[in-house]
Amino acid sequence: MDAIILQILNGLDKGSAYALIALGLTLIFGTLGVVNFAHGALFMLGAFCAVVMQKLLNSVKITIDPEKLDFLGNPAEIKTPYVELWFGDFGSKLIDYSVPVSILLAIPFMILVGFVMERGLIKHFYKRPHADQILVTFGLAIVLQEIIKAAFGANPIQQPAPDSLSGALDIGVYLGFEANAIIYPYWRLIYFFFAIAVLGSMFAFLRYTTFGMVVRAGMADRETVGLLGIDINKRFTMMFGLAAAVTGLAGVMYSPILPPNYHMGMDFLVLSFVVVVVGGMGSLPGAVAAGFLLGILESFASMNEVKSFFDSIYIKSIDQIIIYLVAVVILLTRPRGLMGKAGVMEE
């Protein structure tokens, strides 16, 4: 029992990432009708916001202390980060909390990226065939990925979680199991709650604000909304920015779990497409539900018991392909996905 709960928990953090990315993808698809192959690159850009923030906060001022000598006999160099000079203890706290702090950088940056992408590139592709949209965003994804590779190198860059949050929580004790039966890192728990908060506010925003109402109306019938005198294109551009921000935030907060590298976007992109298709294209709750489901499924497949069973029939590391297998089965039995509506991309 405790093993099962542990696997469900393990699946939650990956599932939250899938859900956030898939939500962004579905939003863009539902509003603009564009399949965005550069969406994984947005996730990666978000993660690199954390890297940039960490580098900024850790930029140091070098002062020479004339009284002390280092072991070579030269005057010792003292490196103090600027933020510590300026803000004292609060500054060192800032450095410690560089990942959450980088959210402040990520939100405006990702919205800007979304705006530029939509106005500069994707706008010109609404009337072109879907194949062209796929291809141009695919090209953009390669370009973004290679730019990041040229700027930050090919190796993953470790992003430490804040010290006070780097431990693990013994959840098992609260549920009546023995100590150390279910240990779960704090950061993954935070990631899960963060994802829930973002998802919740996104849904609330779409549900309870006038802006959200207009966007939902535009998703249902773009032409009529336009006839009512509402500049729907403007709203959709803003939605693109928001979707980019959601995906970027998913990337920022994921960076302590998976050190950012330049191809993480591509790795997540294919999976999140599968998530969107399984959830049902154009359905926001479907995308979120499928994200969590597939994340948990993946972590179950990586259980030792399951793995050794599949090893015995000569299939190693089943967790690598389980999502794709399940996706194929679901699409064969329910071609519209779990919660797909009729008439979305059917032609």
Added chain:
Amino acid sequence: MSAVFKNNDKTLFTVFVLAVLLGPILMAPFGASYPDLLQRFAIFGIFAIGFNILFGLTGYLSFGHAAFLGVGSYSAVWMFKLLSFNVIPALILAVIVSALFALLIGYISLRRSGIYFSILTLAFAEMMYRLAYSVLTPITNGETGLQVYSDDPQYLMGENGITTTHLFGIKMNDVFLRFEFLGREAQFNFGYYFAAIFLILAFYISIRIFRSPFGMMLRAIKSNQNRVNYTGLNSRPYTLAAFVISGVYAGLAGGLLACMDPLAGAERMQWTASGEVVLMTILGGAGTLLGPVLGASFIKYFEAIFSKINDNVLHTWFSFLPDGLENGIVWVLHFFVGKGWHLTLGTLFMLVVIFLPGGLLDGVTRLFNWVKNLGKKKPEEEQSTKASPAE
């Protein structure tokens, strides 16, 4: 009309065959006449022609064709491991296995069309990549890649068998003729001509498909599938046939890759590799006969050239400029050459899709028409210089 088309096709085919057979000489002035690159031209030409039969005719954009290429390579190497280094059984198995895979994947993916189809093929390709990379390690040798070892059975090898890939004794990597042409060396290689035979065959079959009722049917599906369905025709068998044909082309290309160099690795199946063949087809011109081959050669040529350029070469190129400007230009270009080839590829991809959706051939035609219209504006000139449009 049809007679004219036939004649056009005959000329096109003759020119194509001549160009392919004289490839080593024609490519020599560009410094591209060495076996490895020439073989790549031919093999990826086959791959792109096959992809074009699916994408160019039916409009179904598959993002997983590299999977069939990989399957072809793996099966060919297995034949080398089990039988001998003769390429014929290897190619036969490559074609059969890739056809089976294409049939299975196509049968499932073609239940949906449009974006769903692209995503499904993408998911399948990713699954195949992971299968090859880790899951099926006993068959594919995982990360290391499949290769032939000296303790492999090789039942048909016999005593003192040939230890490189060969066609009944003709070794694939043999260069049988080399001479200077316009200051560069031209190398004639058996492997290239072996692949060239298949390229010509592939091109011929593709012409026949384009001009056949089957090809017309595929084009009808591209222009309006609903109308085809309402006419009472079932389009699935046609699209499935096109999918399997293009899968076989990819498998053949993969098998040929293994024939030139008996290795197979999972990275050949990555979805960026699938993206590359899409780019080749679009760059040349999807839906045209010659376009995919041109696109494939173009990309493989510039891949080979760009990877060789480094900062020093760039500095010698731009040494005539003032120092500051030179360093600036070199700094910018630095990201696009050498290891930055993928950045060039991505940029090229975007530029082609944005500005030249019809591909290079379409661009040439447009340029041609533009020049023709320039002449028309002047009233004195006669308008009789009407040339036949390029294929």
